[in-house]
Amino acid sequence: MLIPNSPINSGFILIVDDNPTNLSVLAQILNQADLSIRIATDGESALELLAEDHELPALIILDVQMPGIDGFETCYRLKSNPITYDIPVIFMTAASDVTSKVKGLSLGAVDYITKPFESEEVLARVRIHLQIQQLTKKQQQWNQELEQKLAEHINVLQKTQVQLVQQEKFAAMGQLIAGVAHEINNPITCIVNNIPPAYEYVKNLIAVIQLYQQYYSQPVPEIQTALEELDIEFASDDLFKLLNSMKLSSERIQDISVSLRNFYRSDISTKIAVNLHECLDSTLLILRHRLKALGDRPAIEVLKEYGELPKIYCYPGLLNQVFMNLIANAIDAVEEVQHPQIRIFTQVIGSQVLITIADNGVGMTEEMTHKLFQPLFTTKPFGKGTGLGLSIARQIIDEKHHGQLKVSSEYGKGSEFIIFLPLS
Template sequence: MIEIQENLILIVDDKSYNIELLFHVMQLNGHRVLVANSGESALQKLQIVCPDLILLDIMMPGMDGFETCRRLKADDKNKDIPVIFMTALTNTEDKIKAFKLGAVDYITKPFQKEEVVARVNVQLQLRNLNRQLQQSQFQLMQTEKISSLGQLVAGVAHEVNNPVSFIAGNLEYTNNYLEDLISLLNLYQKHLSHPPEEITQKIAEIDLDFLLEDLPKMIASMNLGIERISDIMRSLRSFSRKDATQKKTADIHQGIDTTLMILSHRLKANKSRPQIEVVKEYGNLPEFECYSGQLNQVFMNLLSNAIDVFDEKVEIGKQNTPQIRISTGLIDDNTVEIIIADNGYGMSEEVRKKLFNAFFTTKPEGKGTGLGLSISYQIITETHGGSLECSSSPGKGTQFVIHIPI
């Protein structure tokens, strides 16, 4: 059984004795009441308030109840408010008309107090139930979205892991074999200082000196590439819950510093902007239990988004030195606060509202997946029971605030 809490009821009637009576009945039953003595006045009030239920008289001078109902149902903001018509008419046609206009019930005059209360309460209960249903449906969808995201990422990471590890493994042998071959070649050169014409020609043709110089570099860069892929795969796996092992104590400053190191090449000056200055304001933090790999992922996302802004919207960098500020601290005995702020272009309120939605991105195709923040949000709120909030003023900058209970 759902309790009827204090609800706001709008009574619309042109007769003051009706209003008075209903006012008292509703107040006695613990509801707040708002009155309007005409359809016009009701519509005006609905611009500023959002009642939980409307009691609407049909016969009124000026705009009648039917027209009032039609207009309020045409407004997205008000269309879901239940309307109960009040009528002296026992005319079936009018009742049908009322239902067609979206009324949920009607009561006839003269009023029976108990009946009015009962009908109003039934509609309020229905409305509350409906709201709860919508809320749980939303939560279900949200969970579904996040878990299928995790599964997708885990699946991809798993598939890519095998080929990557066998390239990485073979690359090491390839390198050893090459070193052997090169030293053998060196031996030949040492002992055959005057090779036959065919060999001299081949050496010139393949530019042996260059080849010998370049080959180790190529192997080294392949190694680097593979390491990077493995890193990415590792962090992808840490996104997905399947991989979540156990919380461990960790020093998050170390995590932030590592992340900055990985991003260091992106902080450097480039053609369109000066170097990005990083200001660290690290407070005294105890080591605490967390999934540090996942938190690093959050830092990575927030920091690379900030760098992206400086790279995309360069005009702002003309006056300001691009700057990222990272501050940490305890806000009380058991809450860690981490703030990552930039003085970049900021974002509109519209963008801010959709920020944490999966696949929401303002970046060109191929550049952003729109997953960075939705995954970060999941890691902070779901995995760590904390909160992640963003505030931004367009033209001035953006600030992300993380709270984690410890």
């Protein structure tokens, strides 16, 4: 509880008046109440004092009638300056000068002191406004602390929401991909395993046909007609080409199946040693269909500049998710580029591994890069992005792997995402 007559330690009080008698009386009243004061004899010197002094007064007592700029103009300038705007101003006016009182209050003054001075009235008005000033500062401080705590809680809540979305999305996707990969694996394994013996059977059958042609060069007319219609030599050559093509295609499907299983390794709850280049290659294999030419857009060129990297202990499924997000974003960024290009660079730097994924797309403004990793912020058109991908990616790199994920971009000159991962 505030006690009206208790001493107040609120800095000094600035008295501005050109009348020596008024200055003397006010100084005596305030000094007797243990209040520190400073004096200015006109508005200009008061403003100069405030501009030169690093310490601002807790309160200003300002006379209305002064030579040069009067009290009203001085108050107006004080309230126009953001540095002195909050300093409470008390005007000194004649007891019957109602017009001056109203004008002073409209300019931002908090109160007025009537002339001739009554010491108890002066002290009461000064003390109450010093107390109000103290309470205002405390309230501002409490508000700032409250805003900071609220921002911290919101940040924690957003991170928690992003983690929950990430876990649910990744688990669901992992189960789906694992199921599809499992269903593909059995029939494709059967095809891959059966192609070599089928190749041998065809080879042997063609060899037998060639023996017949060698020793029975004049077959019966019916067989001769069938051989001519079949064009046995062309069919023999083309059949081997078809088998080779089937072999390559089935092996590619098998590679994709393995890549999908490796990509979504959601069952791994501890870090394991992983070849990062294999992770990047698996991601590129899965996104291969998006790298091909599409309509007027040419095929996207991928430049792989891999350095010598040791295996790194990490969560491979989560790290693959980061690579997928960054490369998919790079593909989106170069959709309108005449010669689209994505560059992936890896290198060991000291005790860290550097991975950069750069594109020659449209780039981003500085304002966009500052917001890029915030949850729900997206640069993509409505309906094409959730705004969670990069936020989740940063959490995976920073919190799960104790690394760093940064972005460097300039509008019109492309973007580069930079990942640092610790070796140990």
